[in-house]
Every structure is written in structure tokens, then in C-alpha cells.
Amino acid sequence: MITNLLSVFADEDMDRPIKSVPGMETFLRCRDLPSFYRAKEINHPIFEFVNTPTLYSIRATAHILNTFDDIEAPVLWHLRSYWPNLYTIGPLTALLNTLRSGSTKFTSSLPVASNASLYAEDRSCMTWLDQQPEKSVVYVSFGSLAMVSREQWLEIWYGLVNSSHRFLWVRRQDSLLAMDGEESQIPADLVEATEQRGYTVDWAPQEEVLNHPAVGGFFTHSGWNSTLESMVAGVPMVCWPHLADQQINSRYVSEVWKIGMDIKDNCNRETVEKLIREMMGDKREELMKSTMKVAEMARKSVSRDGSSYRNFEALLEFIRKSC
Incomplete structure (x- = not known):
């Protein structure tokens, strides 16, 4: 696929539809693909940087994604054919707020969240x-x-x-x-x-x-x-x-x-x-x-009955059984 995309970007319209990505056939264009696809050479270092961890990811026992089922259902369906133990537990910050709210059994075991900002905030x-x-x-x-x-x-x-x-x-x-x-x-x-x-x-x-x-x-x-x-x-x-x-x-x-x-x-x-x-x-x-x-x-996904909350529980159970 990368070879085909490189030839596309060399000469063709960036608005040309891309039909080969499962779950995205109806809306994806060349210009919507990740920026590293705009490199002109197949041996560009960025491809190795992206492809190597992608190939290794298939070998993982489980996968955790910072998303929620309702907004990415078609793509998640395809991913689960490769990654059966796939846990969508996002939005993570919203889930953390739920877990720290005192309304769940996980609260006492969670550390107090530190400020994850990369820079000093100007309040x-x-x-x-x-x-x-x-x-x-x-x-x-x-x-x-x-x-x-x-x-x-x-x-x-x-x-x-x-x-x-x-x-x-x-x-x-x-x-x-x-x-x-x-x-x-x-x-x-x-x-x-x-x-x-x-x-x-x-x-x-x-x-x-x-x-x-x-x-x-x-x-x-x-x-x-x-x-x-x-x-x-x-x-x-x-x-x-x-x-x-x-x-x-x-x-x-x-x-x-x-x-x-x-x-x-x-x-x-x-x-x-x-x-x-x-x-x-x-x-x-x-x-x-x-x-x-x-x-x-x-917000519903991270509530007590939401998909991400349930997936988080399932992830903890998977880890317990794997230890």
C-alpha cells in the first residue's frame, strides 16, 4: 500500500479518494492520510519508524486504545479481527475523573493524578x-x-x-x-x-x-x-x-x-x-x-454503565488472570 501511495503523491490530485482502508472507504482522501505518507521514497526513515512498531503490535497479548466504541465502531470492528483482546477505555482523562470521583470501587487504589502538562501553565x-x-x-x-x-x-x-x-x-x-x-x-x-x-x-x-x-x-x-x-x-x-x-x-x-x-x-x-x-x-x-x-x-462511555468503564473493568480482569 505504501508504494502505491508514494506514486499517488508524486503526480496525482491530493483530493483523490482512497478506497483501500477498511472502515474509511466513503470519506478518506490522499490529503487525509498521515503526513508521513507524503515522503517520496520507500526507504525514507519515517516509514521504518511507523511500520516496525505496527508489525510488532500484532504480537502483543492485548491492546489498549484511548477512544470509545460509539465514535469508531466500524474501524474497531476491523481491528478486533487482528487484535481480539482490544480494550477501548477512552477518553482517558474523563475516565480518570470518573474513577476518582468516589463513585467506583477503583478509587482507593488510584494514585492522585499529577499535572501532566508539558509546560508551566499560565493561569x-x-x-x-x-x-x-x-x-x-x-x-x-x-x-x-x-x-x-x-x-x-x-x-x-x-x-x-x-x-x-x-x-x-x-x-x-x-x-x-x-x-x-x-x-x-x-x-x-x-x-x-x-x-x-x-x-x-x-x-x-x-x-x-x-x-x-x-x-x-x-x-x-x-x-x-x-x-x-x-x-x-x-x-x-x-x-x-x-x-x-x-x-x-x-x-x-x-x-x-x-x-x-x-x-x-x-x-x-x-x-x-x-x-x-x-x-x-x-x-x-x-x-x-x-x-x-x-x-x-x-461522557456516557466513561460512566458506570458505559462501554469504556466496562472495558476498563475487563482489562483489569484480563491482567489479573494473566499474572
């Missing part, structure tokens, strides 16, 4: 959110790995400002690819507009932000953790994926679950402005119907 953004109207803020974060050029950074910034919506933007200090002195050369109109409607931090307590009443939308890189956290919080998304699974995640968000919109390779200021306006305005009612439905499924 001043929560104070700023407290001062904003309900569902008025677009939360913007591209995760812990994405690097953005100065040109792309400005395009996004202009798109946010031109949308006329309030925004909270997480901009890691190490995320900007800029020459010395370029970062400080910011157009005055962007600075002024941000002072009026925006707030920026190096890092934020994301789960708390997404569940804050002032947040009405999420402009995201479509990392799986961020996608799940947005699902549980019931917040619609505008997706700008960068690498690995993010490409497919964003396609699912827009075309399968209908809980957001997918930018992919066209992230200019006009597109950012348009999709944020749609997420926060014209298409909001339509998006929220699907978003709240998915949120309900996610």
Missing part, C-alpha cells in the same frame, strides 16, 4: 476568561510540537483578528520559526486588535479552558488528546492538522462526526476568518447539534 488566562461573555471566545492551540513560520503565524493572527471574535491563543515560545528580530516586528494593527479582543499565553490548562462557559470554539491542530478533550467539553472545532494522525482526526471531525471544520493545507487569513465566523455564527446551531450528541456519548 492568568482563566481570570481573563471569567471576564468574557458566554460562548464568545475562540480557544487557539496547536499543541506541544507544531512549529509555525512567521508568515503562517501572521496569516493566522490576521484571520483571528478579522473574524471579530474574542480569542485566547496559546503560543509556545519555541513554536515560532523566525529569524532574529522578526518576532518583535509585529504590525501595529494586530497588536491593537489583540489588546481589545485577545489574550495570549505560553501554555494554558486546556481541559479547564475548554470547559469554561466563555469558550465557544476551538481552533486546534487536531491532536488526539485535544480532539477528545474538545468532544467531552462539547466544543466545536476548526482543525488545522500538522502531522501523523492529526490529518485523519481532522477529516473525522468534519466529515464523519460533523463536529467541526477542516482547513488542511489552505490555512490563510481568509480561510481562518471564514471558518471561525462559521463556527461561532452561521453554522453554529448545526455544529452544536452534532457536538452535543458526541459529548453525551463520550
Whole structure:
């Protein structure tokens, strides 16, 4: 399959449908495949990095996935033909909250969860959110790995400002690819507009932000953790994926679950402005119907009678019997 995909990316339309992935035949395109498929050579190191653990995974006694049955049933059905002992126990953070709530028999044996953040959180953004109207803020974060050029950074910034919506933007200090002195050369109109409607931090307590009443939308890189956290919080998304699974995640968000919109390779200021306006305005009612439905499924999955909760119990029993 990789050889065929390489020849596709060399010459053909990135919007050509891909029909060979079970469970994804109706919506997958070339541009939705993981970013490593865009390499031009079969001996590219990234293929070895991905293929080796994939082949070894078949030998495992059991598999644990951070997802829940209701949103990925067709694909999970195919995976279980290879991995019979497959345990879907996600969204993990939501399941942990359930287990720590005092309503389950597992609570006493669980350690107190530590802060899993990769960076120091700037909690001043929560104070700023407290001062904003309900569902008025677009939360913007591209995760812990994405690097953005100065040109792309400005395009996004202009798109946010031109949308006329309030925004909270997480901009890691190490995320900007800029020459010395370029970062400080910011157009005055962007600075002024941000002072009026925006707030920026190096890092934020994301789960708390997404569940804050002032947040009405999420402009995201479509990392799986961020996608799940947005699902549980019931917040619609505008997706700008960068690498690995993010490409497919964003396609699912827009075309399968209908809980957001997918930018992919066209992230200019006009597109950012348009999709944020749609997420926060014209298409909001339509998006929220699907978003709240998915949120309900996610929360139910980790409840005492939910599929992920039951799968977690089954996983513990499997481990006990295997010891």
C-alpha cells in the first residue's frame, strides 16, 4: 500500500479518494492520510519508524486504545479481527475523573493524578476568561510540537483578528520559526486588535479552558488528546492538522462526526476568518447539534454503565488472570 501511495503523491490530485482502508472507504482522501505518507521514497526513515512498531503490535497479548466504541465502531470492528483482546477505555482523562470521583470501587487504589502538562501553565488566562461573555471566545492551540513560520503565524493572527471574535491563543515560545528580530516586528494593527479582543499565553490548562462557559470554539491542530478533550467539553472545532494522525482526526471531525471544520493545507487569513465566523455564527446551531450528541456519548462511555468503564473493568480482569 505504501508504494502505491508514494506514486499517488508524486503526480496525482491530493483530493483523490482512497478506497483501500477498511472502515474509511466513503470519506478518506490522499490529503487525509498521515503526513508521513507524503515522503517520496520507500526507504525514507519515517516509514521504518511507523511500520516496525505496527508489525510488532500484532504480537502483543492485548491492546489498549484511548477512544470509545460509539465514535469508531466500524474501524474497531476491523481491528478486533487482528487484535481480539482490544480494550477501548477512552477518553482517558474523563475516565480518570470518573474513577476518582468516589463513585467506583477503583478509587482507593488510584494514585492522585499529577499535572501532566508539558509546560508551566499560565493561569492568568482563566481570570481573563471569567471576564468574557458566554460562548464568545475562540480557544487557539496547536499543541506541544507544531512549529509555525512567521508568515503562517501572521496569516493566522490576521484571520483571528478579522473574524471579530474574542480569542485566547496559546503560543509556545519555541513554536515560532523566525529569524532574529522578526518576532518583535509585529504590525501595529494586530497588536491593537489583540489588546481589545485577545489574550495570549505560553501554555494554558486546556481541559479547564475548554470547559469554561466563555469558550465557544476551538481552533486546534487536531491532536488526539485535544480532539477528545474538545468532544467531552462539547466544543466545536476548526482543525488545522500538522502531522501523523492529526490529518485523519481532522477529516473525522468534519466529515464523519460533523463536529467541526477542516482547513488542511489552505490555512490563510481568509480561510481562518471564514471558518471561525462559521463556527461561532452561521453554522453554529448545526455544529452544536452534532457536538452535543458526541459529548453525551463520550461522557456516557466513561460512566458506570458505559462501554469504556466496562472495558476498563475487563482489562483489569484480563491482567489479573494473566499474572
